[in-house]
Amino acid sequence: MDGPAASGKGSLARRMAQKLGYAHLDTGLIYRAVGVKLIEAGGDLARAPEIAAALAPEDLARADLRSAEAGSAASRVAVIPEVRAALLDWQRRFAHRPPYGAAGAVLDGRDIGTVVCPEAPAKIFVVADPMVRAERRWRELRETDPSADLKTILEDLLLRDARDSARAAAPLKQADDALLLDTTNLTIDEAVAQALSFAAPRLSGGPEASDPVV
Numbered sequence: 001m002d003g004p005a006a007s008g009k010g011s012l013a014r015r016m017a018q019k020l021g022y023a024h025l026d027t028g029l030i031y032r033a034v035g036v037k038l039i040e041a042g043g044d045l046a047r048a049p050e051i052a053a054a055l056a057p058e059d060l061a062r063a064d065l066r067s068a069e070a071g072s073a074a075s076r077v078a079v080i081p082e083v084r085a086a087l088l089d090w091q092r093r094f095a096h097r098p099p100y101g102a103a104g105a106v107l108d109g110r111d112i113g114t115v116v117c118p119e120a121p122a123k124i125f126v127v128a129d130p131m132v133r134a135e136r137r138w139r140e141l142r143e144t145d146p147s148a149d150l151k152t153i154l155e156d157l158l159l160r161d162a163r164d165s166a167r168a169a170a171p172l173k174q175a176d177d178a179l180l181l182d183t184t185n186l187t188i189d190e191a192v193a194q195a196l197s198f199a200a201p202r203l204s205g206g207p208e209a210s211d212p213v214v
Contacts, residue, residue, distance in 0.1 A: 003126035006133035013108035023102035027109035035073025049082035113175035122199035123178035
């Protein structure tokens with residue numbers, strides 16, 4: 001499941017995983033986890049590939065991965081080719097051998113359907129109107145930061161979209177066989193229903209497309 005920031009892909013992926021009984025991976029957290037563990041190990045960037053290779057699913061449950069410090073650390077390790085290679089392998093192992101005995105996996109990110117798991121039986125590219133996305137992010141941020149500014153958030157999202165789409169390595173783009181799901185005017189339940197209707201027939205052992213969505 002791919003898409004730009006605040007498109008709703010994270011919430012949708014979590015709900016899909018719950019409905020299907022699959023493991024869920026927010027791939028945006030893995031670089032943060034490596035960054036935080038690197039800080040704890042002393043901050044030597046030369047150790048980042050080693051830490052990335054030893055990452056465990058439990059490392060993604062840390063409460064401090066959403067902090068500004070974790071984000072800053074993630075940006076430092078994400079530019080290291082050996083770290084990116086290790087985490088690409090890590091994501092693929094998660095997808096093909098899901099943890100905790102799960103029957104399958106739902107991964108959300110920006111290059112899952114095109115780079116990480118191009119062979120995935122069901123791919124969904126989630127989008128939403130930029131202003132709607134900015135408002136979603138603003139409502140989320142103002143719970144902890146009352147000074148969050150909607151205009152600034154919108155500008156940041158548009159810049160990030162342009163950067164992610166134009167980058168040479170693993171750009172943000174819709175896979176040819178992915179469902180384009182626009183969540184602008186959808187509730188989370190409506191988005192889940194549409195996603196399941198598309199995915200269920202493509203997943204062996206998944207729920208039938210006619211199953212009710214709660």
